[in-house]
Amino acid sequence: MSQYRIAAIPGDGIGKEVIAAGIEVLDALAARNGGFSFEFESFDWGSDYYKKHGVMMPSDGLEKLKPFDAIYFGAVGAPDVPDHVTLWGLRLAICQPFDQYANVRPTRILPGIQSPLRDVGAKDLDWVIVRENSEGEYSGVGGRVHKGLPIEVAQDVSIMTRPGVERIIRFAFKLAQSRPRKLLTVVTKSNAQRHAMVMWDEIAEEIAAEFPDVTWDKMLVDAMTMRMTMKPGTLDTIVATNLHADILSDLAAALAGSLGIAPTANLNPEGTYPSMFEPIHGSAFDITGKGIANPVGTFWTGAMMLDHLGEREAAAQLMRAVEMVTADPALHTPDLGGTSTTRRVTDAVIAAVQGRNT
Numbered sequence: 477m478s479q480y481r482i483a484a485i486p487g488d489g490i491g492k493e494v495i496a497a498g499i500e501v502l503d504a505l506a507a508r509n510g511g512f513s514f515e516f517e518s519f520d521w522g523s524d525y526y527k528k529h530g531v532m533m534p535s536d537g538l539e540k541l542k543p544f545d546a547i548y549f550g551a552v553g554a555p556d557v558p559d560h561v562t563l564w565g566l567r568l569a570i571c572q573p574f575d576q577y578a579n580v581r582p583t584r585i586l587p588g589i590q591s592p593l594r595d596v597g598a599k600d601l602d603w604v605i606v607r608e609n610s611e612g613e614y615s616g617v618g619g620r621v622h623k624g625l626p627i628e629v630a631q632d633v634s635i636m637t638r639p640g641v642e643r644i645i646r647f648a649f650k651l652a653q654s655r656p657r658k659l660l661t662v663v664t665k666s667n668a669q670r671h672a673m674v675m676w677d678e679i680a681e682e683i684a685a686e687f688p689d690v691t692w693d694k695m696l697v698d699a700m701t702m703r704m705t706m707k708p709g710t711l712d713t714i715v716a717t718n719l720h721a722d723i724l725s726d727l728a729a730a731l732a733g734s735l736g737i738a739p740t741a742n743l744n745p746e747g748t749y750p751s752m753f754e755p756i757h758g759s760a761f762d763i764t765g766k767g768i769a770n771p772v773g774t775f776w777t778g779a780m781m782l783d784h785l786g787e788r789e790a791a792a793q794l795m796r797a798v799e800m801v802t803a804d805p806a807l808h809t810p811d812l813g814g815t816s817t818t819r820r821v822t823d824a825v826i827a828a829v830q831g832r833n834t
């Protein structure tokens with residue numbers, strides 16, 4: 477029997493609520509499946525830790541995480557700590573040194589969930605967004621001079637490297653090739669950004685030659701928002717830069733019904749370092765502590781983690797359980813227009829996992 481060591485980092489706000497729910501569901505699934513088990517170790521890093529220690533995680537945090545098979549992450553962000561401190565101090569402080577360069581964000585309309593787009597159903601919206609997750613606009617290069625003076629200057633430099641672009645575009649082509657439609661859209665902004673984005677386009681052309689069976693096209697990011705809204709069925713796999721995909725994937729989640737159901741995987745595809753799995757959403761101050769956070773994104777994220785660990789059947793079993801629950805509007809949390817709670821949705825998914833859902 478395989479045993480997987482998982483580092484749980486609930487983080488802040490509703491991150492704590494949804495990761496607790498996710499661990500319950502994953503343990504129930506392991507017990508039902510019988511072929512594997514989890515050993516979760518929880519780390520209390522995040523904004524509360526920062527307020528006590530002045531850092532979001534200890535200086536040996538990465539050393540502590542390295543031996544784990546995967547990381548299950550909630551969210552960071554607190555109203556009284558600046559967002560760039562929380563993000564750079566924890567999430568990016570893990571993603572970047574662990575070279576989790578492929579951020580994979582599937583989006584589809586789950587049973588029982590209504591897209592805000594009129595007449596758009598499950599068969600019209602089934603995408604995977606691949607986000608470059610190691611450089612680009614979030615490289616962290618830049619600085620501020622003359623801080624607070626009238627002559628103040630601030631600069632953020634977007635860095636794109638040829639190997640960085642090649643590996644993410646190749647990853648996206650491979651993923652597109654593995655999906656039935658074999659269809660990839662490369663998002664760009666090379667009309668306005670005439671250096672790095674032009675290189676991005678050129679590399680896409682070069683890599684495309686390695687995948688003759690994949691149909692691909694190129695789309696400016698502004699036009700992409702329109703295409704996602706007006707012609708969602710023309711899209712399948714999508715690859716974009718760190719910033720572009722960050723924005724497009726929130727739009728994708730909203731078009732699929734709610735940010736609360738959207739999952740993501742920060743992958744180090746070579747397996748040199750552990751990969752990290754998290755719901756897309758943040759710490760959601762407005763609903764923290766109310767018991768109404770939608771845990772579905774965290775469950776779906778758990779299914780992606782199982783897939784990554786090689787437990788494909790268990791991943792599919794978990795998604796079937798989640799879909800049985802989303803199909804029942806009585807089990808929708810307020811973000812989906814319902815009145816259910818994190819507890820009730822979690823119990824229902826556990827019951828579905830324990831029942832015969834295969």
Ligand SMILES: NC(=O)c1ccc[n+]([C@@H]2O[C@H](COP(=O)([O-])OP(=O)(O)OC[C@H]3O[C@@H](n4cnc5c(N)ncnc54)[C@H](O)[C@@H]3O)[C@@H](O)[C@H]2O)c1
Binds near residue numbers: 490737762768809811
């Ligand atoms: N990966 C991350 O850790 C991450 C991602 C985004 C934002 N943040 C941080 O989170 C904080 C809040 O940011 P924000 O408000 O822009 O984004 P958010 O994702 O926290 O919330 C946006 C809206 O979606 C709702 N929402 C989000 N997740 C939900 C869920 N599971 N169930 C029900 N409703 C849900 C919230 O209530 C809110 O109205 C900020 O500090 C921000 O920096 C962190």
